[in-house]
Amino acid sequence: MSSFHSPAQRSAITPRLPGIRFVHSPGPTHVPDEVMHAMQRPMTDLADPRVAALIAACEAGMKELLNSPQSDVFFYASNGHGVWEAASANLGSDQHTLLIAGSGHFSDQWAIQTQGLGLSVMRTPHQEGQRIDVAAIESALRTDTQHRIAAVMVVQTDTASGITSDLLAIREAIDRTGHPALYVVDVVASLGATTFDMDALRADVCLGSSQKGLMMPPGLGFVAANAKALAWSQQHAKPRYYWSWQERKTDNQSAKFCGTPPLAHLAGLEVSLGLLKAEGLAAVFARHERLGGAVRAAVNCWATAGALKLHCQDPLGFSSSVTAIEVSQGVDPEALRVVAREKFQVAMAGGLGPLAGRVFRIGHLGDMNEPMILGALAGIEAAMTVQKIPYGPNGMAAAIAYLAKHTP
Ligand SMILES: *Cc1c(COP(=O)(O)O)cnc(C)c1O
Numbered sequence: 001m002s003s004f005h006s007p008a009q010r011s012a013i014t015p016r017l018p019g020i021r022f023v024h025s026p027g028p029t030h031v032p033d034e035v036m037h038a039m040q041r042p043m044t045d046l047a048d049p050r051v052a053a054l055i056a057a058c059e060a061g062m063k064e065l066l067n068s069p070q071s072d073v074f075f076y077a078s079n080g081h082g083v084w085e086a087a088s089a090n091l092g093s094d095q096h097t098l099l100i101a102g103s104g105h106f107s108d109q110w111a112i113q114t115q116g117l118g119l120s121v122m123r124t125p126h127q128e129g130q131r132i133d134v135a136a137i138e139s140a141l142r143t144d145t146q147h148r149i150a151a152v153m154v155v156q157t158d159t160a161s162g163i164t165s166d167l168l169a170i171r172e173a174i175d176r177t178g179h180p181a182l183y184v185v186d187v188v189a190s191l192g193a194t195t196f197d198m199d200a201l202r203a204d205v206c207l208g209s210s211q212k213g214l215m216m217p218p219g220l221g222f223v224a225a226n227a228k229a230l231a232w233s234q235q236h237a238k239p240r241y242y243w244s245w246q247e248r249k250t251d252n253q254s255a256k257f258c259g260t261p262p263l264a265h266l267a268g269l270e271v272s273l274g275l276l277k278a279e280g281l282a283a284v285f286a287r288h289e290r291l292g293g294a295v296r297a298a299v300n301c302w303a304t305a306g307a308l309k310l311h312c313q314d315p316l317g318f319s320s321s322v323t324a325i326e327v328s329q330g331v332d333p334e335a336l337r338v339v340a341r342e343k344f345q346v347a348m349a350g351g352l353g354p355l356a357g358r359v360f361r362i363g364h365l366g367d368m369n370e371p372m373i374l375g376a377l378a379g380i381e382a383a384m385t386v387q388k389i390p391y392g393p394n395g396m397a398a399a400i401a402y403l404a405k406h407t408p
Contacts, residue, residue, distance in 0.1 A: 017345065024376045025349040026159045026189055026322035027212035029366030031268075035216055038271040039264040046253055051261065055253065058266050061273035062222060065191070065281075066206060068198035071224045074248050077262040080188040080209040083221035084110050085117065086243040087153070087184055087207050091229070092119035093236040096150035099181065101137055101170070102126030105160035105353035110153065110186065119238075122149065128354075129313035132165035134173050141179040150236065151182040151205070157190040159212075160352040162324035162361060163317040164194055171201050182229050188212060192276055193288040193321040193365040204229040210265060213288075213321065215272045215367045220265035275367075288320035290406045291364040291373045295323045297398040298377045302384070304392030307331050311359055321365035322349070326358055331389055333360035339383040346379035370403050 023030050044050055055075075062073045076082050088110075092098060097120040100111040104126060111121045124136035132154055141149060152174055157164045167185060174183060182204040187196050191206075192213025198206055207223045210216035225233070225245055233245055241247060242258050250256055276284055296310060296318060303309040308331065311324035327333050333350055337360055340346045349361040362380070364373055377399050384391050 026363035039268040066198040076221045078221040083207040088114040089240040089243045101154045104158035131317040138173040141177040153184040155186040159189040294399040297402040298395035301395040302391035305390035344379035
């Protein structure tokens with residue numbers, strides 16, 4: 001421990017606990033050693049050709065992951081909130097409005113942040129436990145005969161509710177109306193965990209960040225934009241500078257990042273993209289689906305005692321990234337989290353926004369495998385036992401049976 005800490009601070013710091021601590025928040029997620037090691041590479045000067053090669057590799061890898069070879073990828077040294085702002089700032093105009101589809105806490109926050117930029121935002125309602133209401137989007141577009149709506153902005157997996165919406169159904173609804181609105185997708189919690197094909201969906205913009213399915217520490221965000229979105233932005237968007245796609249669409253390394261590129265994060269991303277590619281995307285998505293299925297198998301057994309249940313009411317909306325578990329009155333999910341983390345080394349997430357105090361969430365995305373999920377579920381069961389939360393029997397057996405059946 002460095003002398004930075006006073007003696008009092010030093011004694012308050014818990015000594016290192018033996019073994020591995022399990023990170024099951026839906027971001028940040030576990031970071032593989034290969035990525036950590038890449039991020040420790042020594043710095044170079046910015047004129048070093050390795051820097052340009054690294055940036056080019058990250059851009060190419062992202063385009064491949066998104067399946068959008070012609071789109072431009074812009075990286076920002078930011079978290080997900082930063083790239084929300086990047087998308088809104090590059091699309092927002094005083095003559096137009098941005099339609100943000102209600103999906104839960106994350107769409108709420110995106111809308112609030114976009115309004116904070118002085119932009120007009122329209123929102124569709126969200127019903128708890130359900131996917132995005134596609135009919136509400138369609139009707140908003142049909143009503144908008146003046147074409148004031150510049151973009152339909154949706155969150156693929158709302159991490160607060162653990163619900164994944166149907167992006168293709170939304171694409172088809174936009175098409176049915178003939179409305180020219182751009183299609184913008186937040187893939188922060190779903191990229192690298194669930195199928196996302198930017199070109200097949202004809203999504204014009206998508207955005208994500210490093211600390212979830214991309215298996216990196218927090219701190220790197222990206223936005224991909226196609227030619228249609230870039231042209232719209234160039235012609236209509238309000239002035240902006242740091243986030244500006246037009247400023248960043250250049251081969252000049254420092255203009256590309258509006259300053260020094262986040263070299264360590266880019267080095268990590270190059271490796272994490274390589275890990276996804278080596279495993280194969282189909283295998284990556286199947287693994288996430290399988291681990292999510294094992295979690296739900298356990299939760300459904302636990303639920304038979306009546307104290308908790310899956311929050312998602314629509315089986316088509318089950319997320320491969322995160323499962324939100326709703327507790328009945330009298331159960332304190334925050335106290336459960338503390339016991340799970342401090343006694344059994346399993347870090348889960350709590351409820352956000354309207355779900356605060358009503359759910360706990362198990363993240364199962366990123367660099368994750370079967371024994372990690374089984375360990376996490378067992379640790380949570382132990383924490384529920386300590387907390388005297390009633391849970392039905394055979395949860396672990398159900399998760400094991402599910403994995404035994406589905407693991408190739
Ligand atoms: C995590 C998350 C964000 C915000 O990301 P931060 O890095 O925490 O700012 C945005 N959208 C979704 C869907 C997320 O899961």
